[in-house]
Amino acid sequence: MLCLALALFAMQSGYEAVHALPPRAVAIRADHVWLGDGKVLDKGIVILSEGHITDVGTDIDIPAGMGTIEHKGTLTAGLVSLHGYSGSPGDMHDDTRPDLPGAKVASSFDSTHYDFEDAREAGITTLMLTPQPQGVAPGIAAIVKSFGNTIVSDEAMLTLVFTENGLNQNREPTSIGGAMRLMEQMFQSKVPVIERAADGKLPCLFETSEKHDISRAIEFAGAHKLHGAIHGVPLAGEMADEIHAAGLDVIVPALGVGTERRALKAVIKLHKAGVRFGFGLDSPFNNPAVLRMSAVMCVREGLEPQVAWTALTSDAARLAGVGDRLGRIERGQDADVVLWSGNPLDLGSRVEAVYVGGVEVPGDGR
Amino acid sequence: MIESNSPCARRIDDRDPRASEGCARKSGSRTGRSGKAALFLGVLALTMPRALGFDDKDDKDAKKAEPKAWIIFPEHVFTATGDTFDGGMVAVANGKIALVSRNREGDDQGRDALRCFAVTPGLVDASVRITSGNASVEQATEVEPGVRVASSLDPFDIAWDRQVRSGVTTVLVNPPDRDVIGGLGVVLKTAGPESISARTLRKDAVLRGSMGNQPSYGNHPAGRGGPTDLFERRPMTRMAVEWAWRKAFYDAAAAASDKSKEFPGSDRLISALKGDLTVSIQAWATQDIRTAVFLKEEIEREAEFKDGLDKPHFFLDAAAEAWKDPAMLVRARIPVVLPPFSPDGRTGENAFIAMDTAEKLREAGIPFALSSHGSAELQDRLPLQAGYAMQGGLPFEAALEAVTTIPARLLGVADRVGTLEAGKDADLVLWSGMPFEPSSRVIAVIVDGVLRYDAREASHAK
Numbered sequence: 001m002l003c004l005a006l007a008l009f010a011m012q013s014g015y016e017a018v019h020a021l022p023p024r025a026v027a028i029r030a031d032h033v034w035l036g037d038g039k040v041l042d043k044g045i046v047i048l049s050e051g052h053i054t055d056v057g058t059d060i061d062i063p064a065g066m067g068t069i070e071h072k073g074t075l076t077a078g079l080v081s082l083h084g085y086s087g088s089p090g091d092m093h094d095d096t097r098p099d100l101p102g103a104k105v106a107s108s109f110d111s112t113h114y115d116f117e118d119a120r121e122a123g124i125t126t127l128m129l130t131p132q133p134q135g136v137a138p139g140i141a142a143i144v145k146s147f148g149n150t151i152v153s154d155e156a157m158l159t160l161v162f163t164e165n166g167l168n169q170n171r172e173p174t175s176i177g178g179a180m181r182l183m184e185q186m187f188q189s190k191v192p193v194i195e196r197a198a199d200g201k202l203p204c205l206f207e208t209s210e211k212h213d214i215s216r217a218i219e220f221a222g223a224h225k226l227h228g229a230i231h232g233v234p235l236a237g238e239m240a241d242e243i244h245a246a247g248l249d250v251i252v253p254a255l256g257v258g259t260e261r262r263a264l265k266a267v268i269k270l271h272k273a274g275v276r277f278g279f280g281l282d283s284p285f286n287n288p289a290v291l292r293m294s295a296v297m298c299v300r301e302g303l304e305p306q307v308a309w310t311a312l313t314s315d316a317a318r319l320a321g322v323g324d325r326l327g328r329i330e331r332g333q334d335a336d337v338v339l340w341s342g343n344p345l346d347l348g349s350r351v352e353a354v355y356v357g358g359v360e361v362p363g364d365g366r
Numbered sequence: 367m368i369e370s371n372s373p374c375a376r377r378i379d380d381r382d383p384r385a386s387e388g389c390a391r392k393s394g395s396r397t398g399r400s401g402k403a404a405l406f407l408g409v410l411a412l413t414m415p416r417a418l419g420f421d422d423k424d425d426k427d428a429k430k431a432e433p434k435a436w437i438i439f440p441e442h443v444f445t446a447t448g449d450t451f452d453g454g455m456v457a458v459a460n461g462k463i464a465l466v467s468r469n470r471e472g473d474d475q476g477r478d479a480l481r482c483f484a485v486t487p488g489l490v491d492a493s494v495r496i497t498s499g500n501a502s503v504e505q506a507t508e509v510e511p512g513v514r515v516a517s518s519l520d521p522f523d524i525a526w527d528r529q530v531r532s533g534v535t536t537v538l539v540n541p542p543d544r545d546v547i548g549g550l551g552v553v554l555k556t557a558g559p560e561s562i563s564a565r566t567l568r569k570d571a572v573l574r575g576s577m578g579n580q581p582s583y584g585n586h587p588a589g590r591g592g593p594t595d596l597f598e599r600r601p602m603t604r605m606a607v608e609w610a611w612r613k614a615f616y617d618a619a620a621a622a623s624d625k626s627k628e629f630p631g632s633d634r635l636i637s638a639l640k641g642d643l644t645v646s647i648q649a650w651a652t653q654d655i656r657t658a659v660f661l662k663e664e665i666e667r668e669a670e671f672k673d674g675l676d677k678p679h680f681f682l683d684a685a686a687e688a689w690k691d692p693a694m695l696v697r698a699r700i701p702v703v704l705p706p707f708s709p710d711g712r713t714g715e716n717a718f719i720a721m722d723t724a725e726k727l728r729e730a731g732i733p734f735a736l737s738s739h740g741s742a743e744l745q746d747r748l749p750l751q752a753g754y755a756m757q758g759g760l761p762f763e764a765a766l767e768a769v770t771t772i773p774a775r776l777l778g779v780a781d782r783v784g785t786l787e788a789g790k791d792a793d794l795v796l797w798s799g800m801p802f803e804p805s806s807r808v809i810a811v812i813v814d815g816v817l818r819y820d821a822r823e824a825s826h827a828k
Contacts, residue, residue, distance in 0.1 A: 164501035164518065167501055169500070169505070169596070170595045170596055171506075171596065172504070172506030172596075173504055173506060174500075174501075174503070174504055174505040174506060174596065175500075175501050175502055175503050175504040175505070175513060175517075175518060175541075175549075176501045176502065176517045176518035177502065177503075177504055177510075177513035177514045177515060177516075177517040177518060177541075177549055178504030178506060178510070178513050179517075180514070180517045181504075181512060181513060181630075210520060210522075211520075211522050211560075212519065212520040212521055212522060212562070215521070215560075215561045215562065215563075216517065219563065239560075242561075
């Protein structure tokens with residue numbers, strides 16, 4: 001009873017990783033271990049302990065008494081979705097005013113929402129939750145785990161809106177010119193969160209919906225020496241050289257089975273130009289399964305499989321500023337691990353188990 | 367027809383250095399002993415382009431066109447400087463016009479060149495609205511002098527290509543006239559790199575606003591309990607629109623000498639009062655034209671506008687009824703831009719324009735430009751407007767100036783575009799027949815030295 005009360009209390013408290021039960025140390029031996037960044041280990045052993053990956057190798061000693069799981073299939077790091085509104089239907093913007101740069105998505109999402117269960121079932125262990133692109137600066141994105149009420153970062157990226165879809169005809173600004181004027185004014189002001197972005201301490205999420213929005217975002221980023229990622233245009237890759245020159249990353253919107261080939265070719269252009277990119281799921285508007293599908297669609301068009309996988313995991317984590325902690329199977333990284341029945345870039349493969357922070361999470365795999 | 371696939375060009379493409387040298391020498395010797403031209407043509411032969419292909423929309427890499435060297439042998443050259451001659455040649459290099467000559471150096475047969483019936487400068491339209499829509503005008507208040515229309519424009523839109531195909535190479539893009547003072551227009555090339563800033567010829571070229579009924583459209587009085595949306599506000603009538611104009615300028619004049627009275631965009635209004643920033647006012651009907659004239663005269667007269675704040679430059683856009691009282695415009699020294707002619711003569715705000723309106727303005731001595739007024743309709747394209755004006759009695763030279771030099775001067779870009787002269791931007795239109803005749807076609811358009819439209823490549827008129 002006391003245990004349960006403590007657990008409930010823990011669930012409600014703070015931003016730190018808190019779990020209902022402490023993670024059990026476990027060794028997993030898998031046919032294939034995808035370490036990340038294109039490296040693969042056959043017959044590899046991964047040890048998860050205290051919420052972290054504590055050892056990886058082919059001939060490591062499994063400590064006496066530690067349970068060992070034999071997995072016929074592939075072990076990878078959990079997938080990272082870079083854009084979406086999971087667990088917070090309708091709560092991720094406030095349209096009464098265009099500038100709320102300090103508003104935090106981290107304060108609005110429900111970590112027990114079934115959106116996260118859906119995400120786990122698709123192998124997604126980390127999500128960047130983003131303010132809806134309304135107004136000029138609607139708030140700050142958060143990085144959360146799909147299980148355990150864990151907020152990895154409550155100040156991941158500052159959203160800046162460059163799309164006319166964010167305008168509202170009933171309050172200032174009604175025009176892109178007015179929005180740009182307001183954004184300039186914001187950067188002249190000394191609001192702390194804007195200062196952090198201007199000083200390069202906080203990356204920006206440039207919300208766009210047309211290619212010309214990207215030109216404007218690049219110009220603004222250059223003028224204020226901002227870094228971060230451009231989101232919202234499937235054809236962003238057609239401007240890959242300009243984006244690369246500006247030193248920005250790209251969050252590609254989810255690419256479903258119906259995606260036109262021009263958009264898939266654009267993703268390949270991003271890679272060729274050396275632009276770092278990941279995928280944004282836009283959950284709950286897209287089913288979480290579409291995240292893996294996005295990478296598979298690009299592979300079908302000719303993207304190297306390891307690049308597609310990197311975009312789903314390690315590059316996505318780096319883009320979100322948490323690459324040292326997430327996205328790879330490496331000693332010291334968080335124990336966010338997915339066991340697949342086969343090659344995860346084969347849509348015939350399914351998720352058999354998911355570990356978030358070392359805890360095997362409930363799902364439909366078992 | 368234009369021809370460019372001489373054996374010479376093909377051999378250069380095969381990267382056979384001996385062949386290119388041979389070609390260069392050959393064209394050099396053909397140009398005879400006029401040293402400068404010979405050297406020039408030698409360089410041209412070496413750099414002659416390979417193909418004139420329009421690129422796949424899909425593939426951006428192909429769009430990064432470099433300016434190329436061209437020789438054009440037209441049957442007639444219309445320079446728009448008042449100088450018109452038969453034969454001769456125009457040469458283009460490094461994005462600029464390098465040579466306009468009455469003499470065709472040597473034998474032009476067999477040399478790699480563009481041939482056409484006539485060549486004119488690229489046309490200039492002082493009133494368009496390509497991709498400028500609802501998101502291009504800030505409606506937070508009715509006076510927004512500081513907002514830039516350039517922020518909202520989309521260089522990837524097909525509408526730019528359509529302008530190029532009709533021979534228009536430079537345009538002033540205005541915000542929609544939903545405010546009394548709607549912001550800053552921008553002068554752009556219609557073709558070039560896929561970015562608005564790279565195509566900009568003149569940033570913040572005009573301060574744009576409107577008289578008449580259009581700015582008040584959609585405004586309404588506040589309901590019980592006060593306003594709940596932006597449009598519960600002034601102005602709701604012509605009178606209030608004019609009041610908003612005067613208030614803006616009087617407030618700006620006050621702000622010029624008292625920093626505490628500054629407001630967003632007051633600096634732009636002060637520039638306008640000083641004549642550093644041209645004001646483009648939409649005024650279709652005769653009463654709106656008169657209001658604009660009176661506004662200028664009031665600024666020039668009243669004591670509040672002192673210390674150089676009494677020298678505004680206005681031009682009236684869409685001034686269909688300028689013909690009704692031209693003396694007023696002459697007196698106030700206000701040039702006009704005419705809207706497209708319409709089949710029944712009725713234009714915006716029911717103002718009347720006739721085929722002979724342009725000719726009447728010429729007789730009255732009012733500088734005027736013709737325009738498409740942002741219309742995307744086929745019958746409103748700029749070359750046809752020149753044709754209609756000529757049907758109303760306007761001489762060809764005056765029609766040509768009304769779509770080249772005059773709008774270029776109104777927009778403050780006459781040093782770069784508007785005429786065929788050495789040193790100007792290489793913006794040229796090649797015609798199949800006499801320009802502006804209904805049976806003539808634009809067969810090629812060069813913008814900044816790049817062949818942007820080639821009729822041979824067009825599968826159908828777009």
